[in-house]
Amino acid sequence: xxxxxxxxxxxxxxxxxxxxxxxxxxxxxxxxxxxxxxxxxxxxxxxxxxxxxxxxxxxxxxxxxxxxxxxxxxxxxxxxxxxxxxxxxxxxxxxxxxxxxxxxxxxxxxxxxxxxxxxxx
Numbered sequence: 004x005x006x007x008x009x010x011x012x013x014x015x016x017x018x019x020x021x022x023x024x025x026x027x028x029x030x031x032x033x034x035x036x037x038x039x040x041x042x043x044x045x046x047x048x049x050x051x052x053x054x055x056x057x058x059x060x061x062x063x064x065x066x067x068x069x070x071x072x073x074x075x076x077x078x079x080x081x082x083x084x085x086x087x088x089x090x091x092x093x094x095x096x097x098x099x100x101x102x103x104x105x106x107x108x109x110x111x112x113x114x115x116x117x118x119x120x121x122x123x124x
Contacts, residue, residue: 005029005113007098012118019088019122025081025098025115033076036101039083041094041120051096052083065091088122095119 011023023039025032038053038061052072053061060072071084081098095117102111 007115
C-alpha cells in the first residue's frame with residue numbers, strides 16, 4: 004500500500020515562511036505527477052502546485068510567486084516552499100500522487116493525511 008506522510012506545517016505570522024515535506028514508500032515521485040493541495044474549513048480542496056515527471060510545474064493563481072514545488076529525486080522527497088504566507092493560506096495541506104495501474108493505465112490517486120498550516124495576521 005502506498006503511503007504518503009506530510010510534515011513541516013505549523014503556525015506562523017503573516018509574511019512568514021514554511022517548507023512542507025512529503026515522504027513516501029513504494030513509489031518514486033519523479034515517476035508520477037505529484038502535488039500539493041489544501042483544504043480550508045468549509046471550502047473545497049484545491050490544487051496549490053503540481054510537478055510532472057520531467058519537472059514542469061503548475062501553480063494556482065494564489066500560489067504563483069510565493070510557493071515553489073520541488074523534488075529531491077535522490078532522497079525521494081516532495082517539497083512545497085511557502086513564502087510570504089497570508090492568513091488566507093490557512094488550511095490543511097495534502098500531498099498527492101497520481102498513479103496508473105494495469106495495461107490500460109487506470110488512474111489512482113494517493114493522498115497523505117495532511118499537515119496543518121495556520122497563518123495569523
